[in-house]
Amino acid sequence: MDKLLQGKKLLITGAARGLGLDFARAATAAGAEVAMADILAGQVMAEARTLAAEGLIAHGLALDLADPASIEACARDAAGLLGGLDGLVNCGAIATGIGGVDMTDLDIEVWDRVMTVNVRGSWLMTRAAVPYLKAAGAGKVVNIASDTALWGAPRLLAYVASKGALLAMTRSMARELGEYRICVNAVSPGLTLVEATQYVPQARHDQYVDGRAIHRPQLPEDVNGAVLYLLSDLSSFVTGQNLPVNGGFVFN
Incomplete structure (x- = not known):
């Protein structure tokens, strides 16, 4: 993957930590210029400075996916800093502290907040980026997305529903944007060892490891290859697809 993304200008949301941060590190190492956005503004800017200190091109931006104005400003600022946009990774999402309850006990407020950020936020972020991708x-x-939407993980309904919606939106967006040579795809990781999954009960971690064709925990770097491939010119005729990356827990 050395220099696979040479010169590509990318915006990655949810990049202060976890998978989003790992994507930013992998993309810049592959030659991309990256704008990293997150609601954890101080943290994402510090991570961008760390990458820049290594001679890589990275900028940190504040982003609130619940705020349409913040989303528009983020896309505009990213394109301004980078001189355009070639790609967008919608990684920003609410994943922590919303599981572990039956659907009958799920708070309406939690449902609405997850849908606002994970679904509406991803749509609005894509909409804001489209003019720059067209240009x-x-x-x-x-x-x-998440493989939870593929196997129907229990006691996690709001998150599962939001990721299922993201998969459906991927297909619809691909249909609409194909005429502009914009490819829209999804990656569905399995349960990955990042900050957001530290709250997940050990029994669920064990369920994943035992149920995978490859019996081991999933690490952030396991997902990088799929994301970089879909951002690269190698996938210029691939669109509307979902690529599960979960060690064979779910086959697509």
Whole structure:
């Protein structure tokens, strides 16, 4: 993957930590110029400075996916800093502290907040990026979904529903944006060892490891190859697809 993304200008949301941060590190190492956005503004800017200190091109931006104005400003600022956009990774999402309850006990407020950020936020972020992707003459959108939407993980209904919606939106967006040579795809990771999954009961971690064709925990770097491929020119005729990356826990 050395220099696979040379010169690509990318916006990655949810990049202060976890998978989003790992995507930013992998993309810059592959030659991309990256704008990293997150609601944890101080943290994402510090991570961007760390990458820049290594001689890589990275900028940190504040982003609230519940705020349409913040989303528009983020896309505009990212394109301004980078001189355009070739790709967007929709990784920002609410995943922590929303599981572990039956659907009958799920708070309406939690449901609405998850849908606002994970679904509406991803739609609005893509909408805001589209003019810049069109201007580039092509483009890539990679939506980070979840294999929970493929096997129906229990006691996690709001998150599962939001990721299922993201998969459906991926297909519809691909139909609409294909005429502009913009490819829209999804990656569905399995349960990955990041900050957001530290609250997940050990029994669920064990369920994943035992149920995978490859019996081991999933690490952030396991997902990088799929995301970089979908951002690269190698996938210029791939769109509307979902790529599960979970060690064979779910086959697609």
